[in-house]
Amino acid sequence: MKEGKWKRRLTTLIGGAIVGALSFGVWPEMWKTYGIMGGFLTATFVIGISWYMNHWLGVIDNPEGTLWVDQGLPIFGAGVAWGIVRFWPLDPAADGLAYCLGALAKIWPTLVCCVVGGALAGVAAHFAKKVVPAWRDDEKK
């Protein structure tokens, strides 16, 4: 077992929790106050600083030569969890497990669309990087 493995897992967990909390604590409020410019500013501040923390400094564990785990994943998880918990008090009589499962059952159509679109883009970018001049010349070096 690699040294410090659980510590790396803990930092991955903490990095995910912070980027998720920032995105869904700050983004809706900024959007509701400043509209489009609020969302744009939030992208700069929240994604900018959490990218710096998670990926530039490396709080989310991404060893060299492995499959990249992007901070989009914790943001997605946080969006779903936040959506479930935040609006639960609107329906206080709701049964816990059934409420959560019902909410999860509703998100799959959009999630499938996002996953399909994202995976297609991943494949397309793989081939694009072989022909796009800046990337192609980079590969040759």
Add this chain to the structure above:
Amino acid sequence: MVEFLSTYSETWGMTPASVIASVFGAFAATFAVLICWPKLVKDFGAAGGILSAAFLIGTFWLLNHKLPGFGINPDQIKDASGHVQQFGLVNQAFRGSCPWVDMGSAIFCGFWVHCLMGAKRGTRRVLVMESLPRIFWALLGGVIGGVLTGLVGFSGAKLFN
């Protein structure tokens, strides 16, 4: 054609037009991030990453996720039907009455698939197995952050009324 594309499906929670728009929105954001972000970071270092966050995520947030109804001109300009319509490409299903699905899911998937495509044959299975625990811990972290942020709805603090 118009009728088929704009028929709301109770099973999916959206119209066929929304499905097409959502897939394209996810594709566009992910492709742009995959191509531009690493290059900008290579050219400008950490500042390139913050620049990417502003320009890529900021712009694609507007394309994919902006909902009308708040801000400087909250009502927008009504379109020909007399209504204000959602113009975010990634449709939030069931007319928004379900948890938020972020384009982050698409960007994560894109990066993961992209790295998998770039890997040498024969090493892919090992790489996938290696990434699973990291995916689990990152996702668990996100869920914890989302739950804790969502708890403010339980605080019962009713302001301004």
